[in-house]
Amino acid sequence: MDEMVTAFQKFIAADLLRDPEYQIEANQSLIKGGLIDSFSLVQVGLFIEKTWKLKVPDRDLTVERMDTIDQMVAYVQNRLQNKK
Amino acid sequence: MSLTLTLALMLISALYWIALPPGHRRTMLLLTSLILLYALQPPQGYPPLAFVFPTTLVIMTLGVGWLAHPESRQGFGQGLAVTVMGLFLVFFAPNAQVLIRPGAAFLEQGMNGALGTVISATVLIGVSGSLVGRSLPRWSLIGLTAALILIVIVGRGALANPLSLSELGEILLMSLPSGVLGWSLIGLIILSFAPFGIAAIQSFNARKRLALIWLGLMVGFQVLIKAQGVNHAAAEALSGSRFDLGWFALSYISFRLAHVLLDLRDESLEQPYSLSEFVIFTLFFPTLSAGPVTRLEEIVPQLRQNPPYQPAFSLIGGLRVLAGMVKTFVISNVLGIAVLQPALAHHQGSVPALWVMLYATMFRFYFDFSGYSDIAIGLGQMYGITLPENFKRPFVQPNLSLFWQSWHVSLSTWFRQYWFNPLVRTLMGTPIRKRQNWIVFFAQISTMGLIGLWHQIAPNWLIWGLWHGVGLWAYKLISDRTRKWHSKEIKQPGRARLIRALSVLVTVNYVALSFAFVALPDAGTALRYLVALFGVRL
Structure with missing residues (x-):
């Protein structure tokens, strides 16, 4: 799980915020907090698809479902479990 | 939904719980x-x-x-x-x-x-x-x-x-x-x-x-x-x-x-x-x-x-309906006195008076629409169904992106899920993926244009939507370039409050200006009015 959190932290800081040094908390509100926007959320979706080989439907890419790294990790874990 | 009908539906909800056996409630709905x-x-x-x-x-x-x-x-x-x-x-x-x-x-x-x-x-x-x-x-x-x-x-x-x-x-x-x-x-x-x-x-x-x-x-x-x-x-x-x-x-x-x-x-x-x-x-x-x-x-x-009756259904739901009625039938009507009207816009009113008309127009849209949403949510509650919130304090949001996550939420979420996301995803798979700003521009403009047209297929609503699309795109460009500065500044509480207050002010005014396009009959009149707000008469 920690690995997943780190993976998201690295991706968001480096690829979305273009600042690899940026510190993001796992429970930090990313979209409601104004750090990333709905465009970045689609990139998060593509990142999940590429990294964990999951299909992320467009309807799942919403603020309610993916506002924090914790939520993103929970989503991926849930989907991986269902896949099994 | 009229006042009488709303009241009737509130009364019927009592019968719904008292007179109907649980098995027949769905048929009644x-x-x-x-x-x-x-x-x-x-x-x-x-x-x-x-x-x-x-x-x-x-x-x-x-x-x-x-x-x-x-x-x-x-x-x-x-x-x-x-x-x-x-x-x-x-x-x-x-x-x-x-x-x-x-x-x-x-x-x-x-x-x-x-x-x-x-x-x-x-x-x-x-x-x-x-x-x-x-x-x-x-x-x-x-x-x-x-x-x-x-x-x-x-x-x-x-x-x-x-x-x-x-x-x-x-x-x-x-x-x-x-x-x-x-x-x-x-x-x-x-x-x-x-x-x-x-x-x-x-x-x-x-x-x-x-x-x-x-x-x-x-x-x-x-x-x-x-x-x-x-x-x-x-x-x-x-x-x-x-x-x-x-x-x-x-x-x-x-x-x-x-x-x-x-x-x-x-x-x-x-x-x-x-x-x-x-x-x-x-x-x-x-x-x-x-x-x-x-x-x-x-x-x-x-x-x-199919939950059993709880007094909270009627109490919370009823209060919500009442709040909605006050918004829709009282506040909105009072604001109606001051709203932007084509005839008034041509008058050479003072600049502050023009701004008052603009705010009255925006708040009237808000109270009218969010009032109806409250009535819907309250009525749903009275029949034991919780409906999603549609407005979440839109006028205290510090940027346009957050404004659209708090204004007509269910519609903007729908368009994000079924238009914006698939469009961005498709464009990210083409050679223009390296020009992300263009993707954002096209996706925001088209999404907001469609949301505008959803209200009514008319040029003024299209312009209203495009105005918001351009705003969202501009916000993305600005926030990308000021993120480092912003994250440093907000570490000081005093500065953070000041920046937030200014951001809210800019956002609310940007939104307010958009309503000139839908309140006035055509883009020309709206533009004349918009420049008049800043003291320029055309």
Whole structure:
């Protein structure tokens, strides 16, 4: 799980915020907090698809479902479990 | 929804809990929703449309419900839903009277109305069924029988009042224009199959095909009804009189159905449902006039729980309805005194007075719309159903992106899920993925343009949407470039508060300016007014 959190932290800081040094908390509100926007959320979706080989439907890419790294990790874990 | 009707529905909710055994509550929700779907249709220049429009919505709902999830046919709820709806359509639909009213005119209008409904229903079901190799479902036969009964009733009227051949000829001649209108409606329905149908047949499996076909229909209906300028001209020419086409509840119902179909296309429709649950989800009466655009998984589990009565339902729901009434019928009306009006905008009023008019306009839109949302949510609560929030303190948001996550949330979420996200995803797979700013620009502009047009297909609403699209794009560019500075500055509490207050001020004013475009008749007047706000007279 920690690995997943780190993976998201690295991706968001480096690829979305273009600042690899940026510190993001796992429970930090990313979209409601104004750090990333709905465009970045689609990139998060593509990142999940590429990294964990999951299909992320467009309807799942919403603020309610993916506002924090914790939520993103929970989503991926849930989907991986269902896949099994 | 009027004040009287809202109060009546509040009173009925008491009966709903006291008089009805739990097993019959769903039937009551179903029936009330059906009655209101018909009763609230606006008067139509061509009376049979008052029957044809809601009936088509009912048929579409049943069609999508059945086709998207054929397993739903099994078990309790299906037979009940179909029987209740069939009986209702034939005997009780408030507007069906127009089809059975005796007299000479009824023959023309009644036949057209009944035929229009029967033909559109048959075409919808038959073509869809044949595409997936399914025979007509049982309920469609019931529907067709019901329609036949209607025709018999009409025919009986004709026998009681026999016409000579020349009279019949005259009536046929007179009925030609409205007949043409009826047939153009049907023609449009069939045409809307074509592009989607061809693409679908070539590349998709049966379920995906259906999803696309129904979606095509929905788009067809939206365009038909909302492109009012074109329709009015055609309808007036055909009927020879002034014509008002208004299709109550089409926007919200079709967006709900489209969500189900699009999830079906993505194979991500997980919520199982029975047909009666599906119909209640789609036609739930508090949500017909002002939303929200609900999702299947938000409503069906609640229907299934069928909770026992709790006083909190009436108390919290009732207070919410009252709050909504105060917003809609009191505050909004008071603001109406000061709102921007074309005549006032031309007056050379002082700059502060012009700003007051602008704010009054924006807040009137807000109180009116969020008031109706409160009434819907409160009424839902009174019947034990929690509806999603549609407005979440939009005027304290520090940027436009957050504003749109708190203003008409259910609609903007719908467009993000089913337009913005797939579009961005597609563009990210093309060579322009390296030019992300252009992708954001195109995606935001098109999304907001569509949201504007959703309100009304009119240039001023398109401009309103584009204004917001440009704002969202600009916000993205600015926030990308100021993020480092911003994250440093907000570490000092005093600075953080100041930056937030300024950001809220800029956001609210940017939003306020957009309402000039929809309150004033054309873009030229709006632009003259906008520069006048800054003391420049053109």
